[in-house]
Amino acid sequence: MTSKTLVINSALGAVILALGAGTYLSVSAAGSTSPAASVRTVAVGKATIAAVATASGNVSPAATTVVNAQNCTGPILSVSATLGQQVSAGQQLLTIDPTNAQNALKAAQAQLDSVSAQANQQQVSAAGQVSSANQSLANAQQSANLDASQLAAAVAAAQKAVDADNAALSAAQGAPVPTPKPANWVDPVAAAQNQLTKDQQLLTQAQNQQSSTQLKDKQQVSTASTALGNAQNSAASAGGANVTSAQLAVDTAQGNLASCNLNSPVAGTITAVSATVGALTGGSGSASSGSASAGTGASGASGAAASTSSGSSSASGSGLVTISxxxxxxxxxxFSESDIANMKPDQTAQFTFPALTQDATATAVTGKVVSIAQTSSTSNGVVTYPVTVSIANPPATLRLGQSANISVTTATADNALVVPSLAVTTSGTRQSVNVVKNGATTPTKVTTGISANGRTQVLTGLSEGDQIELPAISSTLDSGTGTGSTGSGFGGAGFGGGTRAGGTRNGGQ
Incomplete structure (x- = not known):
């Protein structure tokens, strides 16, 4: 083996030993890691908090009017209404052949003329009866007056005779009686008494005659007066009811003829046209309008549908023209049943429309709660209540039927004490947070208010700046390696801002 080869082999061995040692250290370190508990705190702060209820539905008009043929029957001659057209109140929508309506008007007018002529004859006859009754009453009153005058004179004359007889009787009673009495002597007292008796009888007869005649004349005047009243009533009602009925029929026929030119009763946009030239119309309905209604769906969604209007059948079996x-x-x-408890009319709402491009610089689309239904609907076990929310500033590109997401602010608290919701512990009806002070943790009872977006309003039990404990998070899941933490308040939109040894955690939840 050469020295060059030995050097190369030695170098390779050193590399292999180094790699083995590194692998052993890595495996040992991984196997010995234990998740150390991390204690975090955050300071109680103040902020504005709002509770928001959300749901979705579809855009619908506040009112929909279904226009029918009313009482003009016949084929449609022309249709000027077009889908999407903006119309004003009174604008012509279509025309219907007026032949039937014209014939009905002619018949009604003829009937009116006939009953009017009959009524005139009845009135002339009644006027004659009134005149005759007036004359009879005048004659009865005149006869009564004459009888009263004559009978009063007769009673007065009879009374005068009786008065004279009484005077004569008194004189006779005072006259001396002759002595001796002549053979033809008549007792003046007896003669005066006899005359007084006769005249008193005549006075009584005159008075009885006066009483009976007065009663008879009174009855005759009363009868004549009643006859006059009856004649006057007959004259007043002569043909009147028939004429009124016939005139009403003419007015109705004129209205039916006018309705052959079918005009829009309201201003709006034409959203449906079922009328076609040549189609037959008929019925007795009239145009009517109503507020839109809706059918709700599960998961807080609902679909809106325009209300149907009562009216006649038309060429299409429904309205000829629909105006929204x-x-x-x-x-x-x-909206869910839990949201409804805090909702009421006039609460503010915001809208977003998934089908429209969202422009961050555009003004928010807002509205108000108009009404809350009293009855609910249930779908897949979810109970919801239909809530109608108006749109105050709809986008120009918004269309009927498009989806809309609604956020309704149901409660707002400004400058409220708020804590992370995860810091609040609930046990039965008791709520508490762990307050950290001088290194000691103390469970503290609190009462809470609004909860939204991971934050909870604290009404009692805490003060601004109090340090509260957040639930522990394993260090292997956190971004730092220290076990101590200090809270410095809420950061950004969440509850971050807590600085931890060895790293920083954003969001704080």
């Missing part, structure tokens, strides 16, 4: 209020959009989404 695209100026006022909304989303109806199913």
């Amino acid at each position: 209020d695209t100026a006022h959009l909304q989303v109806v989404a199913g």
Whole structure:
């Protein structure tokens, strides 16, 4: 063996020994590693915290109007409405052949003319009856007045005769009686008494006649007055009901004829057109509008569907034209039953639309909670409640039916004490955190408020700056090798900022 070969072999051996030693050390080190527990703390800080409920749904109009043929029946002559067209209230949508409506109007007008002529005749007859009744009443009143005057005179004359008889009787009673009495002498007192008796009978007869005649005349006046009232009532109602009914029929026929030119009852966007030229229409419905409704789905999602409107059947079996209020959009989404407990109308909401390009510099799309349904729906064991949320500033490219994600802020606390949620321990109804002070750890009871995004609001039990303990994390899973840690507050959007010996940990959770 040469010296050159010996040197080469020696060098190779040294390399092999070095590699073997390195492999042994690596394996030994790996086998002897044990996960040392890491104790971390963080300082209690103040921040704004908000609870947000999320769900998804589809964009729908706040109101949808289904326009039907109303009461004009016949073939469609023209259709000016087009899909996607913006229309104003009163704008013509289509026309229907008015022949049937015109014939109905002619018939109604003829009926009105007929009953009006009959009513005129009835009114003339009734007017004659009123005149006759007036004359009868006047005659009865005149007769009563004449009878009253004559009978009053007769009673007065009879009373006057009785008064004279009483005077004569008094005079006779005062006259002396002749002595001796003449053969033809008549007792003046007896004669005066006889005359008084006759005249008193005549007075009684006159008074009885007066009473009976007054009663008869009163009855005659009352009967004439009743007859006049009946005649006047007959005159007032003569043909009136029939004329009113016939006039109403004419008004209805005129309205039906006008509806042959079908106009939009509202302003909006045409979202469906089923009318076609030549198709027959018929029915008695009218255009109507209603708020949009929705069907909810599982996992907090829901789908919106425009409400249906009552009305007549049309050429397509539904509305001839559908108009949506695209100026006022909304989303109806199913929120979980736990979120509903904290939701109420007028709470603010933000929207994102997966189908639209997200522009970070654009103004956020916002809205408000409009209404919360009282009844729920259940899908796959998940209970949700439909919540209607208006869109205040919809993007120009937003379309009906597009998906929308909604975030509704249900609670907000400004300048609140907050801690990492993982630092809070719950046992039954008791909540606590471990407070670290002077190297000692003390479980401290706390009451909490809003919890969101891994943070929990603390209402009582802690003060700003208190150091609290976070759950231990194995050093093999952490980024440092030290076992001591110091908290310096919440870093960034999370609860980081805790500096550890041998390394730095971001996020703190």
